[in-house]
Amino acid sequence: MTDQREVTVVRWGLPGQSASVQAGLAPLLAAYHLRTQAEKDEAVAGVEALPERYRVEVVDPQAVFAEDTVLLALSGDTAVGCLVVTAPADGRSEVKRLWTDPAYRGQGIAFRLVGAALAHAAENGAGAVRLSVWKWRTGAIALYERLGFAVTESWDGRDQLVCMEHVL
Structure with missing residues (x-):
């Protein structure tokens, strides 16, 4: 059973963070990308086999x-x-790479992460936050809708992506 200890949301990469916090991002990004590749029927054996644009996120997120x-x-x-x-560009920020360790799902972690992202974007002058999500991730789409995101015209040419935006 997963430990039900309180979950906090922090900015990653700040000076003084513990080594375990600093090192904690890469495994989450690896899990996200490996799962996404598998869902696209393009499964790979490990991080080293990810497409370069994704592999580099895991290897050097800083x-x-x-x-x-x-x-x-x-x-x-x-x-x-x-x-x-x-960071806001043309008045918009973008949310990407939302991932919760499967052992911790169902505890509102994604809800808190997106809420913190919306607050951060507003504090930094964004008038809207956008995101894209694979259409088969219906749970994520439902979460985004509960948080006020609406489907919008696609800005991404990849098939099967749903583009959404939340006006702040």
């Missing part, structure tokens, strides 16, 4: 997300969820 804010959900000192929110 560099890849240098201009973004990475939020981590922590249970104690253990990273159990993550989300990336971009």
Whole structure:
């Protein structure tokens, strides 16, 4: 059974964070990308076989997300969820890489991560937050709708992506 300890949301990469918090992001990103590849029927054996644009996120998230804010959900000192929110561009921020460790699902972690991302975006001058989600991730789509996101015209040419936006 999963420990039901309180979960907190923090910014990742801040000075003074413990080594376990710093190291906690890469495994979450790896799980996210490996699962996504499998869901697209493009499963790979491990991180080293991910497409380069995804592999580099796992290997060097500090560099890849240098201009973004990475939020981590922590249970104690253990990273159990993550989300990336971009700096506003043209009045919009974007949410990406939302992932909760399967052992911790059902505890409202994704809800808290997205809520923290919306607050962060508003504090940094964004008028809206957008995201894209694979159409088969119906649970995520339902969560986003509960949080006020609405389906919008696609800005991404990839098939099977649902684009959504939340006006702040």
